[in-house]
Amino acid sequence: MRAILLLALLLAGCSAGEPVRQGGIVSLNPCADQLLLALVPPERIAAISHYSQNPRASSIPLEVAERFRTTAGTAEEVIALAPDLVVATSFTPPATRAAFERAGLNTLYLDSPVTIAASRAQIAQVAAAVGAADRGRALDARIAQALQTTERRGRRPSALLFIGGDLANGDGTLLHEMMAHAGLRDAAADYGLAMTGRLPVETIVADPPAVILSPDQGGRTAATRRSLLAASGAPTREAVFPRNLVNCGGPTIPAALARLAAIRRSLGA
Incomplete structure (x- = not known):
């Protein structure tokens, strides 16, 4: 009975504004x-x-x-x-x-894919479920092209990718694999961080990365980190990694790879 009343209230509320579809x-x-x-x-x-x-x-x-x-x-x-x-x-x-x-x-x-291959498989899974196999194949082709054009071999500068504040991206994640593909070494993995977790600034200052990626460079935590790294004489650079590229794989992969590849190029050979 309670469920029926809840449904009735929802329907009544929607009918007063946006119609229920x-x-x-x-x-x-x-x-x-x-x-x-x-x-x-x-x-x-x-x-x-x-x-x-x-x-x-x-x-x-x-x-x-x-x-x-x-x-x-x-x-x-x-x-x-x-x-x-x-x-x-x-x-x-x-x-x-x-x-x-x-x-x-x-x-x-x-599931939440933690590899590029798993994300591509999920695209095919959803495309099949919604009857959009052609669009799924087209999206997969764009990812395949991005993988081909952004792969970088050779020296891998260390990079630390912050999701926000002092929450960093570590090993065993989709972003970790994309960083490696674009020629960056995930510094959080060097520090022993798996998946995502918090990194104290003392750890970073003791072994600073070549570049810090962050979607929010104006926060208090980022400002403190920047000040301490500067005081230590670390040559760490900073680069923006947009927040809309942090959260998901799938259609985001080509843009995320392109941004990571651009950051890698900015660090030189």
Whole structure:
């Protein structure tokens, strides 16, 4: 009874403003949002995740994200939309999964790829699920071309990529592999950091990298790090790595590789 009332309230609330759209695809993850936008026409997307309207979490332009209905990912919201397909993540809570199953929703649960190969496989998986095999192959071809044009062999300058504040990207991640492909050595991995984690500035000053990549060079943590490195005489350079290239793989890979390759070229031979 409670679920029925919740659904009724949701429907009533939407009818007063934006009408409830039945069918289409509902995405509950910002990385799935950007992948769907690359694979299907906008009119097939019934809703995207609310994260894509947050510049710090999104991989798509804010003005594009604002054209779509969003949800917070609750079972009640999604079921009320009666979508043809729900694209969620492997981290979806069991209770939400069970609710989708009881409602008879067609669902696709995606992992978070930590390699380029896994990201390309996920593109093919989603493309097959939405009937967009041709667009999936075209996207994969763009990634293959980017891999060919950005590969760099030889000396690998050390680079430290901060996701934000003192949170750095380490070994075992998609960004780590892309950095290596473009000719950069992940300094966080040198420090023993796996996946992502916090690095104290003392560690960095003791063994400074050739370059620090960051999407936010104006924060207090970055300013402190910059000041201490300068005081130590470290020749560390800084480069911007846009935040919209940090969060996801898939369609982001070509642009991320191009930016990493440009940073590598700026460091010389």
